[in-house]
Amino acid sequence: MDRQPFDTRAGFQAQLDQCLSRARLTLQMFDADFGWWELGSTRNDALLRAFFGHGGRLQLVAHSNARLERDAPRFLRLLRDYGHLIECRVTNRALQMLTDSFCVGDGHHIVRRFHSDYFRGEAFFDAPSSTRTALERFNEIWTETRPGLHGNVTGL
Structure with missing residues (x-):
């Protein structure tokens, strides 16, 4: 259970890539x-398609979906396809x-940024005890949310 600290965009993305590639069942x-998550990037599209290919399930909560709708067309295709x-x-x-x-990821891996405006954070892999509080x-x-994006979003 090694703590992997990061404080840059590249560091965050590298840890997120690890979490996405290790997850098999749930995200x-x-x-x-x-x-800042680059969910519409080619790299994350491939990682998420592999995840969904194993039957994985994604639950995503945001304050606003506007940036995903505007900046992540590949993610919208994933939403349509899966x-x-x-x-x-x-x-x-x-x-x-x-x-x-x-x-x-799978209740065993976590990538956490302490504040969404900054890249400072930490990651733990194969460490279920480190994910318990976040889950x-x-x-x-989740219980205080309403439906957000759907597969039929056209961006028009």
């Missing part, structure tokens, strides 16, 4: 708008003050 993601395995939700006003950001928090946030 739970929370961020203000996923603007909509049965992806659920995107949006927080209500009461949760808009939450500023952290994290991705949990509990994610489930609490």
Whole structure:
């Protein structure tokens, strides 16, 4: 259970790549708008397609989906192609003050940014005890959300 600290965009993306490539069953993601996650990049498209190819399920929660709709057409195609395995939700006003950001893979891997405006954070792999609090928090946030993006988003 080694802590992998990072404080740059490249460091965050490298740790996120590790989490996405290790996950097989579940991914739970929370961020203000996923603007820095590069979910629409060719690399993440390939990692997520491999994940969905194994039957993995993605739960994504954001305060706003506007940046995904505007900047991530590949992710919208994933949503269209694998909509049965992806659920995107949006927080209500009461949760808009939450500023952290994290991705949990299979309940064993976590990449966490301490504040969504900055890249400083940490990652743990093969460390279920390090993901427990984030998963509990994610489930609490999830109960206070409403449906977000759907596979039929056209961007028009």
